[in-house]
Amino acid sequence: MRRIIIADNQDLTRAGWIYLVNKSGIDIQIEEAQTKKELISLCGQFPDALVILDYALFDFERIQELIFLQEKYLKTDWIIASDELSEEAVRTLLFNSGKFSVLLKDSPAEDFMSAFKQAMKGERYISSFITNLLLEASKQKQANQPRNILTVTEQEILKEMALGKSTREIAALRHASMHTIMTHRKNIFRKIEVNNVHEATKYAMKAGLIDLAEYYI
Numbered sequence: 001m002r003r004i005i006i007a008d009n010q011d012l013t014r015a016g017w018i019y020l021v022n023k024s025g026i027d028i029q030i031e032e033a034q035t036k037k038e039l040i041s042l043c044g045q046f047p048d049a050l051v052i053l054d055y056a057l058f059d060f061e062r063i064q065e066l067i068f069l070q071e072k073y074l075k076t077d078w079i080i081a082s083d084e085l086s087e088e089a090v091r092t093l094l095f096n097s098g099k100f101s102v103l104l105k106d107s108p109a110e111d112f113m114s115a116f117k118q119a120m121k122g123e124r125y126i127s128s129f130i131t132n133l134l135l136e137a138s139k140q141k142q143a144n145q146p147r148n149i150l151t152v153t154e155q156e157i158l159k160e161m162a163l164g165k166s167t168r169e170i171a172a173l174r175h176a177s178m179h180t181i182m183t184h185r186k187n188i189f190r191k192i193e194v195n196n197v198h199e200a201t202k203y204a205m206k207a208g209l210i211d212l213a214e215y216y217i
Contacts, residue, residue, distance in 0.1 A: 102125075
């Protein structure tokens with residue numbers, strides 16, 4: 001039996017979520033949290049719980065607080081259901097951990113049930129609306145991004161690096177030597193002022209060279 005923590009300070013919403021999770025037919029035990037303090041306490045008591053949270057209704061000062069909480073309780077899965085998360089906040093959540101599923105609070109019940117069932121299996125769920133939001137934002141950033149920082153070749157190589165391809169794999173794809181790719185890599189790091197692939201990946205995402213929908217395939 002798994003614990004489900006419903007974290008929302010609106011009685012009607014909590015009742016709706018309780019109804020839906022009970023309707024799933026899965027063997028669960030429900031706990032309720034109406035404040036951030038109660039949520040943190042319940043996470044401590046049940047560190048492998050699934051948390052269903054409206055982030056906007058709790059007094060988190062910034063999204064990083066939620067990420068810190070997830071990092072403290074690594075076995076906890078999260079469904080973030082909110083109408084007030086910015087595109088940047090969604091990117092931050094999804095990039096930092098595979099434990100966060102995200103959907104709009106007014107999503108159809110079918111979307112919530114899909115998110116619930118996937119989260120119960122430890123899998124991420126991103127609603128189609130959120131995916132489209134990220135794709136459109138990436139396109140906009142890409143259109144507005146100055147192209148004189150990196151050459152077209154460097155942008156392509158950075159994208160492949162950010163998607164997890166090794167230097168050897170990129171060299172094979174481009175029919176180039178590893179020395180050539182290593183040289184491009186050094187130039188990319190120097191131009192965008194980063195020191196490792198993790199930082200370069202963050203740059204690529206912010207620059208719109210890749211999007212989260214593509215990154216998590």
